[in-house]
Amino acid sequence: GDSVTQTEGLVTLTEGLPVMLNCTYQTIYSNPFLFWYVQHLNESPRLLLKSFTDNKRTEHQGFHATLHKSSSSFHLQKSSAQLSDSALYYCALNAYKVIFGKGTHLHVLP
Amino acid sequence: DAGVTQTPRHEVAEKGQTIILKCEPVSGHNDLFWYRQTKIQGLELLSYFRSKSLMEDGGAFKDRFKAEMLNSSFSTLKIQPTEPKDSAVYLCASSLEGGGGYEQYFGPGTRLTVL
Structure with a gap:
């Protein structure tokens, strides 16, 4: 069946550094x-x-x-993290129904 | 335009009680979803309605969880009987249509505590 994989449960980084949250899917x-x-x-x-x-x-x-269909990926990126970016991020797939990944907590430190 | 509304915002129940959570979707939306959110499991789909018809009832949640959509603007989620492991945030969401890439709009959630 369809699935979404977010490999990191928690990402911690310092303000100003780049952000990349991984998301791959199967459908x-x-x-x-x-x-x-x-x-x-x-x-x-x-x-x-x-x-x-x-x-x-x-x-x-x-x-x-x-979105890269060849690698079934949809990674989220930002060039420079801000404190206000600290949050839970969900990747979701909508094929014939909506499926959410487990989520990645992003924690940005000052 | 009003967003998704949920009541109550907080509910405390004793083990074994029956509780009913309510949701009003965005006007005109055809799809309605009920999710349970916990820190460990994340978002878990409980039920999914399209144009008031139950499309998915979240398998593992069948026995004590029952969602209904009596009309296009109102849905309930009944948990009977409640157990302490049901303590979680229950989110209702709606979208214009499941297919076609329409986003889901989430309500504020009901935080349920079962003692």
């Missing part, structure tokens, strides 16, 4: 949508960005991700 559907949701403390998840197009970079609020 037999050839045209899936991939999403990143962000959840700050005491809030609910909300959409950060999404993509459908192979090899096209998608950007929002300083974050970016590129």
Whole structure:
């Protein structure tokens, strides 16, 4: 069946360093949508960005991700982490139904 | 436009009680989801409705968890009987449609504590 894998449960880094959160997926559907949701403390998840197009970079609020169908990946990146980026990040796949990964906690230190 | 609303925001129950959580999706959305969120398991799908029809009932949660969608603007999640391991945040989400890449809009959640 379909699945989403986020390999890191927790990523800790210092403010100003680059961020990369990994997301890989499995599906037999050839045209899936991939999403990143962000959840700050005491809030609910909300959409950060999404993509459908192979090899096209998608950007929002300083974050970016590129869907690579050849490697079934949709990694989230940011060039310089800010303290306010500390949150829980979910990668999600929408093929014939929506599947969320386990989530990655990003902890940005001053 | 109002977002997803959930009531109550907090619920404390004794083991063995029946509790009902409520959700109102975004107006016009066809899909409604119930999730349980814990630190260990993350987001777990409990139920999924499309146009009021139950599409998925989250397998492992069948026996004590029952979600219903009586009309397009209201859904309930009943847990009967509650157990301490049910302590979690229960999130309701809605989207325009499951396919087509539409995002899910999440409600504020109900924090359930079972003693």
